[in-house]
Amino acid sequence: MHSPTISRLLVTFAVCYLIFLYAPVLLLPLFSFNDNVYPNFPLKGFTLKWYQQMLRDQPLLDALWASARVGIAVSFVSTVLGLFAAKAMTRYSFPGKGTITSLIMLPLVVPSIILGIALLTLVRQVFDLDLSLITVTASHVLICVPLAMLVLMARLEGFDKNLEEASFDLGEGAWRTFWRVTFPLILPGLVSSFLLCFTTSFDEFLLAFFLSGTQPTLPIYIYGLLRFPTKIPGVLAMGSCILMISILVVAFSEWFRRRGIDSQQGSIV
Amino acid sequence: MTAIGTAAGATSRGSNALSQLWLRSESLRGLTLISPTLVVMFGMMVAPIIVTIVQSFWTQNGFQFDRTPTLGSYAVMLGQDGVIYWRLIGRSLWMSFTATVAVVALAYPMAYFMAFRVTRHKLLWIILITIPFWTSYLLRVFAWKVILGFNGAINSGLIQAGLIKQPLEFLLYNPTAVTITLAHAWAAYAILPIYVSLEKIDRSLLEAATDLGDGPVKRFLRVTFPLSLPGTIAAILMVFIPTVGDYVTPSLVGGTDGMMIGNSIAMMYGRANNQPLGAVISIVMMLVIAVLVGLFLLAVGRRRLLQKA
DSSP: OOOHHHHHHHHHHHHHHHHHHHHHHHHHHHHHTBSOSSOOSSOOOBOOHHHHHHHHOHHHHHHHHHHHHHHHHHHHHHHHHHHHHHHHHHHOOOTTHHHHHHHHHHHHHSOHHHHHHHHHHIIIIISOOOOOHHHHHHHHHHHHHHHHHHHHHHHHHHSOHHHHHHHHHTTOOHHHHIIIIIHHHHHHHHHHHHHHHHHHHHHOOHHHHHHOOSSOOHHHHHHHHTTOGGGHHHHHHHHHHHHHHHHHHHHHHHHHHHHHHHHHHHHHO | OHHHHHHHHHHHHTOOHHHHHHHHOHHHHHHHHHHHHHHHHIIIIIHHHHHHHHHTTSEEETTEEEOSOOSHHHHHHHSGGGHHHHHHHHHHHHHHHHHHHHHHHHHHHHHHIIIIIOOSOHHHHHHHHHGGGGSOHHHHHHHHHHHHSTTSHHHHHHHHTTSOSSOOSSSSSSHHHHHHHHHHHTHHHHHHHHHHHHHHSOHHHHHHHHHTTOOHHHHIIIIIHHHHHHHHHHHHHHHHHHHHTOOHHIIIIITTTTOOHHHHHHHHHTTTOOHHHHHHHHHHHHHHHHHHHHHHHHHHHHHHHHHHO
16 A cells, blocks of 8 residues: 555654654653663663662552552442443433533542642642542542443443343343343453553542642652662662553553453454 | 332232333333433533532632622633743644544554454554553653653664764654654554454455456545544544643653643632632633534544435
């Protein structure tokens, strides 16, 4: 479809672009193994001491644990709320659907800093609550619900509505229909929604910046460390570990999603 | 969930008129089902914004507020002392605009490549594009500080190679560094929507254009590009809107010249301790973004209408 020149240009561009995307990210693991406090060239030698330093840094591990707890709570709550919304959106027609959709989607198009200061004002001035991991969790739910809803809507639209109706016709109630028909079919969607919400929350900085109290989340703690050059190699080590785990998680969820699609097609056809 | 459960229980007994209404009225069931989500989103989205608007009429009094409504902070924003914030908003818009142009201009050929040139393993390419974005945003931005810094990768690399004697100082802590970093950090948000809309294009339309005598350039301008506009517009908005209020990137790689409006809003809620003024700046920023996005969509919409006519 394309002339060879254009084709070759496109391939060259794609390769350069991938280098642009990967180079900065790959520098982090590279310098995390480098025997030098300062992340720069020339490389001095291989070492694992930054990883040992990371494991000894108790506040860093505490922050990691805090982020993990927040992430799990956020993904659970957001996925449930997203499921309610997605089910209503795909299965029922009701007045004001457009307005409701835009309201739920709104957090995705408002800059986080606005959400951050607005929630801070609500929490402090109206409810007079102390800032804690709970307020961080609440703020993350706000940005994760729209994501969960989008993922689950795609999944709910993907399967045959008749399956649910057949279950009703065969005498099952709404609750049992959900657990025996809908739930197994949308399970891959629930898993991807859970993972998407978890990674979003785990990485979120600005809302946590305004809404965390004395216990920092991982991004907040890391942000504080970036001012201290001697702490940076430990941060790079932690970042490299997170990158590795993320890649494994993405690979797992992709495998799980595909398995879901295959088994679903198998059962319907 | 409990609502549905009870409703189902009630209908199975098939007793009262209420459950009959429940069964018949689809909208009622739909609204009930969505209400928990809606209440939560309303309480955490609309309520805080209303409170912020109310707060913008207060006066900061040490760590307390004088809650008598006043236009004081708006007066500051419109007066001599407000000029700096307007300048910062202008600069943030300009920096986000250049970053958006850079992101979309780089992302478009990549998306085009993935949609038209890649024939097998498309999913692999999508994953390949998204993997860099699984590192934390903070560390991705920090990586650019490492690359561009005084003792950073570029400078130490160039000195090592003997190309320069002194480290280059113009690399970090300026608006260009912010633009480059943003162009990197937001790439996936641009590539994916553009890719989706390019992928959707019916290939026979392209063949038709070729058969009717359009060259590759004309075909791109008259068929491919207009059909990819929805994704491109989505990409522009998805990058532009959040980056205007970015805080991390300007504070890590921007220096004083690269400061953006997000930094001064954060300052008002932190060290400067003037939350009502911070609220006013935020409101003004939101309004400016909303107006610009509205104008942009209007312009695009009118162009498309004119094209159809």
